[in-house]
Amino acid sequence: MDERLQRIQFVTRYYDWLQGLRFLPFGVLMLGFALWLTLLPPSGGTPAAAGAIALVAGMVATLVLYPLAGAYYQRRFGEVRPSPAMKQTRLRLTLGFSAVGLVLAFGLIALGLRGATPGFPVGGALAVSATALLAYWAAIGRFVPHYPPTAGAMFLVAALHALGFNPLCGWMHAGDAASAVRCDLVTFNAAWGVAILVLGILDHRLLVRALSPADTSTAELEAAG
Numbered sequence: 001m002d003e004r005l006q007r008i009q010f011v012t013r014y015y016d017w018l019q020g021l022r023f024l025p026f027g028v029l030m031l032g033f034a035l036w037l038t039l040l041p042p043s044g045g046t047p048a049a050a051g052a053i054a055l056v057a058g059m060v061a062t063l064v065l066y067p068l069a070g071a072y073y074q075r076r077f078g079e080v081r082p083s084p085a086m087k088q089t090r091l092r093l094t095l096g097f098s099a100v101g102l103v104l105a106f107g108l109i110a111l112g113l114r115g116a117t118p119g120f121p122v123g124g125a126l127a128v129s130a131t132a133l134l135a136y137w138a139a140i141g142r143f144v145p146h147y148p149p150t151a152g153a154m155f156l157v158a159a160l161h162a163l164g165f166n167p168l169c170g171w172m173h174a175g176d177a178a179s180a181v182r183c184d185l186v187t188f189n190a191a192w193g194v195a196i197l198v199l200g201i202l203d204h205r206l207l208v209r210a211l212s213p214a215d216t217s218t219a220e221l222e223a224a225g
Contacts, residue, residue: 007210010143015080017090017140020204022069025062027196032058034189037182038172077211093139097132122184123162126191130154133195146202150195157191 011018033055082090130151137147160166168190169183 004210006143007206010141011207011210012080013082013086014090014140015077015082015207018203018207019070019073020200020202020207021072022066023196023200023203024069025065027193027200029055029058029062030189030193030196032193034186034193037186037189038168040182073207077207093136097136100132122188123158125188126154126158126161129192129195130158144203144206146199150198154191154195157187161187 036054133147133151133154137144137151157166161169166183166187168186169180172179172183172186
């Protein structure tokens with residue numbers, strides 16, 4: 001099957017999930033939270049209320065931008081109505097990943113509470129996150145090329161953090177328990193924030209390339225071939 005036709009078929013199956021611009025605000029929000037935690041003085045000089053207000057404002061903006069981005073895709077590319085079978089597939093994927101994610105999240109939290117060292121087990125959390133990205137990539141047909149490299153980068157961050165080579169922790173002087181917890185939270189939110197931005201931009205690019213009309217020169221070359 002022609003590669004362009006494969007892209008179109010894949011994009012129409014997972015049209016809603018490939019609307020990458022809808023997810024960019026979530027990545028920005030996570031990066032903003034990580035940045036705020038990084039710049040927060042250990043003495044608490046920055047009022048906690050200001051950070052809470054900024055976080056709530058960012059969450060509201062994210063929730064507002066999500067449907068607006070969806071409306072943009074509908075205006076530009078129209079609406080794709082999935083078949084009943086595709087709806088069932090999406091539902092199974094959503095419920096399956098949600099259930100497994102909740103179980104693993106509670107398990108990691110329990111390990112963190114019972115662990116010998118303070119803090120959230122961010123290395124394990126990022127490793128699980130990377131595995132989930134690979135599982136999602138496999139579940140939707142292994143067609144999207146940018147998921148494995150993103151998962152690999154997340155595995156690398158998890159390994160560096162677990163081995164004690166996280167530059168963020170050194171820069172934040174994470175020696176005491178509070179600083180260690182803060183470094184864990186910064187690392188997790190920053191890693192996921194960057195991952196969401198990268199995946200969102202590349203998903204959007206894939207969708208646009210698949211659904212935009214082929215240019216004249218490409219069409220002529222295909223006809224000549």
